[in-house]
Every structure is written in C-alpha cells, then in structure tokens.
Amino acid sequence: MLEVKNLSHVYMPGTPFQVEALKEISLKIEKGEFVGIIGETGSGKSTLVQHLNGLLRPTSGDVLLDGCSIWSGKVNMRAIRSRVALLFQYPEHQLFEETVYKDVAFGPRNLGLDEKELQKRVRYGLEQMELDYESYKDRSPFSLSGGEKRRVAMAGILAMKPEVIILDEPTAGLDPAGRRQLLALIEKLHSEEKLTVIMVTHNMDEVSRLANRLFVFSAGRLVLQGEPAVVFNSPQKIKEIGLELPVLSELLLKLKDSGKNIRTDLFTVEEVGKEILEYFRGGRSCKV
C-alpha cells in the first residue's frame, strides 16, 4: 500500500552544509505487514520515514499511497497523515496539553471530528495502550511516569485511527518492563487491530522477532532487504555496515560454525531453545 520510488533527499542543498541523506531508494510495504527498518545512526532511516507521511518532500522521486502520489496536489495532506501516523523518537516530548484527554484528542480534533466521536477516539487510544480512561483522562501529562507519557503519546496517534503506524525507536530509554509492555502492545496492534507497522530500531533482538520483513540502510542506501532469516543470514555484511546480529542468531551461527547441524533462522527464545534441545537430545547429526 505504501511505495517509495527512486527517492533521494538532500538536506540544505546549495550550502556548504549540504548532505545527501538518501540515495535512490525504492521499496514497497504491503498492507498488514510488520516492517523493521534498521541501520546505523545517520544512515537515513529517520529521513525515510518522514517521507512516508509527507513531512519531508523528496528532492527527487516519489511516495505513493495506494498507488497515488502523495505530492500530486490532489490529496489532502491531513488525510494522509491520519492514515499514515508517525511517532517520533521520545514522543513524550511532544505532549503539551493540560490533561491527558486533551492531548490525546489533539490529533482527532484536527481531523474535525465532533465531541462525541472525539471521546470515543480518546477512549479507544487509551485503552489500546492499556491506560484506564477514567483514571487518566483528567491527569496532567507532565505528572506521569516516563513509560506512561510514552503510552499517552502513542494513544494520541492511535486516536486518529491510522492504517499504518510508523514508530521511530519506540522503546528507546524505557526500562525492561516498560519495553516489554510497549512491544506487547505494538504486537497486539498489529495482530488484532490489523495495523501495518513500520518500526525503526537499533534493537536487533526485538525487530528480528517481531518484523516479517526488514530493510537495512547504510549511508543513505538500502543495502539489504527481506525476511529476518534472510537478512541475518549474511552476518558478514551486517557487521560490515556497523550493525549487530540478534543474540540468538549469533548463538545459532556459532553452534553451526562448530559443526553442529542446526537451524539458524529462528528468532524467539522458545524456538531456539526447542531447536537446541532437540539437537542435543535427538542426536540429529546422524540423520545427515
């Protein structure tokens, strides 16, 4: 449903500070996918996602939503941004209203919804983030804990009922419990609410487990793409561009390198545990 065609972006063209952040990127994201975008800091990931909902205008190339260019002029930008919602890194920094209710309602209000619908949307957003509507709606967002603030900011995006959510490092700076909870909520949005999720992250363990497809960026170019099993099957290349393998893949590859006949395309602790146990119990090396 989202397509990027030959997109390049140059920051501050024509000054000594000119930087070519993206070079000739083409990619396609289908409805219902969970896509991970990985790459070093400064590789162009954040620049790319800001193109997907029209916050940045491509220097050349195009972005298509359901086959229509979002820059054709016929399309209402606000409508696009409500369909493709973007949550920046540390989204709690964007909170500004006096109450949680008003802050979550900011997005839907900009869509011109009436008060009754607004209330429904706010309730929906907060409930998706497992925040109790009645007890949170009148509190000041500035009095909440870090994790709660982040979930309120996320609720503000969900209240616009988007089809695609783009999350830029959603778990950065959260404690392990907060991280686990937020990831579970995102997973639920994908599986139950059928949202298309695009997640930018540095955490290979999270993304390999959650995403069904990965895009790997390096120095403004799209260098690798495919299922996690395919991408992390080229460990040499991944390390070359300054990234790490998921811990579990690292373990499986080490075992394989030491001569064990073991699968390396597994990304959850359960699967990997099962595979290793099976290998050592069953003595599968005999099968070969």
Added chain:
Amino acid sequence: MQSITLGHYLPGDSFLHNLDPRIKLLCLLVLIVTLFLVRTFWGFMFFGVFIILIFSASKLPWRYFLRGLRPVFFIIFFTLILHFLFTDGGRVYLRLGPLTVEEAGVFMGTFMTLRLVLLVITTLLITLTTSPISFADGIEYILRPFRRLGIPGHEIAMMMTIALRFIPTLMEESDKIRKAQMARGADFETGNIFRRARNLVPLLVPLFVSAFRRADELAIAMEARCYRGGENRTKMRELHTRPRDYLGLSVSLGMMLAILFSGV
C-alpha cells in the same frame, strides 16, 4: 527551517577567516568609526571598493553579499523615502501635494542609504568569517580591561557561547516537535495571525519544557566538572596574535586615517 544559516558563519580558509578574532573585532570597530567620518560620495566609493576587494579576497560566495542586506532592506528603504520627502533645502525636483522632493533630501537620502548599506556589509564580512565561538572568545578578551568597572566579561562570553551553542539544538528540537505535531494534523501555515499564534501553543509548550530540562542538565554537568568561571581560568585554545593580525589592523587604521586626513 534548515535553510537558515546561523550566525551567518560560513566556514572557509582565507586571510579574513584566519584573523585573530580580537583583532577582527577591533578592525570592525575602526571601520565603523571610519564610515561615520566619511563626508563625501568619493569617500563611500573609496570605502566600497575597499570592502569589495576584501570580500573577494575572503572567497565568500557573492550571493551572501546581497542576502545579508535582505533583513535590513526595509530600514534602508524607509531611510531613503523619509529623507526624500521630509528633508528640505535646495532645488525642488518633484511635488506630490503637500510633499516635496528637494535637492538636500535626495542628497541626504542617498548618503545615509550608502552609509547603512556599507555598515551592514562590513559587519557581515566579519560575522560571515568568524565562528560564533571565536567571536565570544574575542569579546571576552576585549571586555577584560572593563572588569574593574564591574563588567563580567567572562560571564558575558560564556552566556553568549552557551546561547549560541543551543540555538541549533533548539532549532532542531523545534523542527522535530513541529513535525511531530504536524503528524497529528497540526497546521502552522494557514489562518489569520491570531489563529496562527494560538496554533503555536503545541509547539511552544514542549519547546520550553525541553529548554528548561536542557538548562538544568547543563548546569548539573558544569557543576559536576567544577566549573567556576572568571578568575584564573585557562583556555583550551589560546589566542595568539601573529604578524598578519597586525597587518589587518594596520590596514583598517590606515583606511581610517586616509579618510580622516584626505577629507573625502
């Protein structure tokens, strides 16, 4: 937002770029005084040629020459108009009802405009070639003799440095918050002035919150490194005056004396 060149500084490598900032500030002072000593159009022409020569020697792109004039365009324009219409004396060139354009007005208008334009360009020449940090350094040195009068030179320079240091950070931050709110359907571009001002609330509140947070963090970080400021504080980059700095200063002083004694 990214197109704003901050403090106008353009990194480069030229005689002017490499001049000691203290000397550069002194030169600027001398040249400004010189501009106010000029009495004839010949003087301005002489000065103008001098500035153009320096400008081309500093290898700056020419479009910055004109771009620098843009913010003061209205002041220049009004100076010209007001002098044309309200300074009386000499022959009358044009009558517009009760208003007249007279010889003295045209003379004064053009004269003042030239002075303003040259003033802006001279200042621009210095700010374009001096990094904000060395600028603050230069100011600290120049204010040093005034410490006895209770002027805290170091503190002023430190405040300038910190303020300058945080301009890009805050710009980046405001850009990010602006985009974050735009992603939620906020609109910063349309509507009348009151509407627009109200629409800025979602931008300004988070910006202030983060500015205070940063100020707090910075204060703690400085405290943690035992920052005391002022007395006996050494510098990481010592400023050294070299022969070419004296050359620069002599040229500026020469310019002033030439204008002063030739009477142009």
